[in-house]
Amino acid sequence: MSAPAIALDGVAKRYPGGRVGLDGVDLTVPAGSFFGLLGPNGAGKTTLIGLLTSLVRPDRGQARVFGHDLDGAAVAAKECMGVVPQEVNFNSFEPVGEIVETQAAYYGLAPRRARRRAGEVLELVGLGDRRHQTAWGLSGGLKRRLMIARALVHEPRLLILDEPTAGVDLAARHATWDLLRELNGAGVTVLLTTHYLEEAEALCDELAILDGGQILRQGRTTALLHGLAHQTLVLELAAPVWEAPALAPATVRCPDAWTLEVDLGADDDITQLFGRLAAAGLQVAGLRNKQNRLESLFLELVGQGEAAP
Amino acid sequence: MRRQRYWYAYRGLVVKQTRRFARAWVQNLLPSVVTAALFMIIFGHLVGREIAGMGGVPYADFILPGLILLAVVTNAYNNVTLAFYGARLQRHIEELLVAPLPAWLIVAGFATGGVLRGLLAGALVMLVAVPFTSLQVHHPAATLGIAVLSALLFALAGLINGLFARSFDHTSVIATFVLTPLIYLGGLFYPVARLDEPWQSLAAANPMHYMIAGFRHGLLGTGAFAGTTTFAILAAATVAVGGLAWWLVARGVRIRA
Numbered sequence: 001m002s003a004p005a006i007a008l009d010g011v012a013k014r015y016p017g018g019r020v021g022l023d024g025v026d027l028t029v030p031a032g033s034f035f036g037l038l039g040p041n042g043a044g045k046t047t048l049i050g051l052l053t054s055l056v057r058p059d060r061g062q063a064r065v066f067g068h069d070l071d072g073a074a075v076a077a078k079e080c081m082g083v084v085p086q087e088v089n090f091n092s093f094e095p096v097g098e099i100v101e102t103q104a105a106y107y108g109l110a111p112r113r114a115r116r117r118a119g120e121v122l123e124l125v126g127l128g129d130r131r132h133q134t135a136w137g138l139s140g141g142l143k144r145r146l147m148i149a150r151a152l153v154h155e156p157r158l159l160i161l162d163e164p165t166a167g168v169d170l171a172a173r174h175a176t177w178d179l180l181r182e183l184n185g186a187g188v189t190v191l192l193t194t195h196y197l198e199e200a201e202a203l204c205d206e207l208a209i210l211d212g213g214q215i216l217r218q219g220r221t222t223a224l225l226h227g228l229a230h231q232t233l234v235l236e237l238a239a240p241v242w243e244a245p246a247l248a249p250a251t252v253r254c255p256d257a258w259t260l261e262v263d264l265g266a267d268d269d270i271t272q273l274f275g276r277l278a279a280a281g282l283q284v285a286g287l288r289n290k291q292n293r294l295e296s297l298f299l300e301l302v303g304q305g306e307a308a309p
Numbered sequence: 310m311r312r313q314r315y316w317y318a319y320r321g322l323v324v325k326q327t328r329r330f331a332r333a334w335v336q337n338l339l340p341s342v343v344t345a346a347l348f349m350i351i352f353g354h355l356v357g358r359e360i361a362g363m364g365g366v367p368y369a370d371f372i373l374p375g376l377i378l379l380a381v382v383t384n385a386y387n388n389v390t391l392a393f394y395g396a397r398l399q400r401h402i403e404e405l406l407v408a409p410l411p412a413w414l415i416v417a418g419f420a421t422g423g424v425l426r427g428l429l430a431g432a433l434v435m436l437v438a439v440p441f442t443s444l445q446v447h448h449p450a451a452t453l454g455i456a457v458l459s460a461l462l463f464a465l466a467g468l469i470n471g472l473f474a475r476s477f478d479h480t481s482v483i484a485t486f487v488l489t490p491l492i493y494l495g496g497l498f499y500p501v502a503r504l505d506e507p508w509q510s511l512a513a514a515n516p517m518h519y520m521i522a523g524f525r526h527g528l529l530g531t532g533a534f535a536g537t538t539t540f541a542i543l544a545a546a547t548v549a550v551g552g553l554a555w556w557l558v559a560r561g562v563r564i565r566a
Contacts (some may be wrong), residue, residue: 015566047566053407056566075311078409089400091329098328105321106408108314114321150404 326422375497393471423464447530
């Protein structure tokens, strides 16, 4: 069995002033997975990524990347990783191609190969025609794409992305999703933090929810969503109703004549709900979740007061 | 295999640093040349005509080695200070920190960039001085050795400054208030031997004095030169400052949370 892409064992970090970054985190990211790391602001996501990329020094605990100890074999561990940080962190006065080529050199690629790989990854992210342009002139979305290209230039086995689609328009976001899916399909393990829960639900096959520097829940996305305590379905009716019908044990509200909101518990059967709707003579024209299911799980775990992941 | 990868990484870092100062050559290289040219015109040519030769050579020739060394060390120092501080400020130091690079390689890459700029500035000053002096390099190996070691020493010191600087003001404090006075008082414009006590003893404690004296001897073939002492002081200081710079970067002081 191959070593997990990431294995954290009791990792803790406290910043000067006493703020807790991480509080004894145990985390396993299986090799080849698409792993989402979620949590409210200040939960410890960026600290965790900083720790993996050695920008943050842990106070205690052990971190391994593909079996390489980040303390004892940092060079071997870093060779496996590509990192896309949350904030722009390249020299904006340099041309786009130079930024990627230089990063390739840092990972030990010979100049000719570095040039070739820079061209390939810039094409991949749609920046092939901007190779000689100074990075300063790129839009926010293009700067993020440049950072993705830079992270991919040495063909890493593990790609770490800290909110890669924040502030990016919808089309660019979907293009990034497609690229990440393609990379993951090719065997690259992806660790992603995001504020967009629909993004995490759409992309990630494994999730961990972090808060206060601790992992609250970790597992396969489907398993976590099955464990939701309740969900609210919004039913669009084919004909109007004037009061909420009784569909016990589900709770029903009628925000307007054409819409019903039905709260279902974890054990409630959605087939039985439709049976009761039919018995009440109601015809359903459309159905959707009121909240993204992952959002519901997130709020359930971290509390309504901290809605921003 | 790893050695080759490190070589490419080092090369990449040096190319980046060289491009950085070459892109803004007017800002980075020209001031030293203009300053040296003005010194040569005013003190070497206009005022120097009224001064009898010093140390057995015309005054313009006498001050030239100090002016070259001033350009070498200030350029080496400033280059690394600003490059490292800028990398911290813009956070592209993270490109290096996340990459599989040992601390010594990061220090070596920045220092080499500083040495290259220092030597280039020194060479340009030397070139500008040609019309004003009867320049002949008497001991090329000693001249080059002192220039390279001085540039390396101050490039490494500049890295430490860049690590600790909290603002752009902090990047120029040491160069302005420590480095330049030490060079000016280290015998740039006069032979230290002519000073009265206690100034002569104080000058002997100034490391720049040995560098200037050694460089002057290498360039002009004049003056007393304790070669072993000069090189030993320079090498010891370089190893000490380089060791400190490596330790600070390896520990992640001011660059890792």
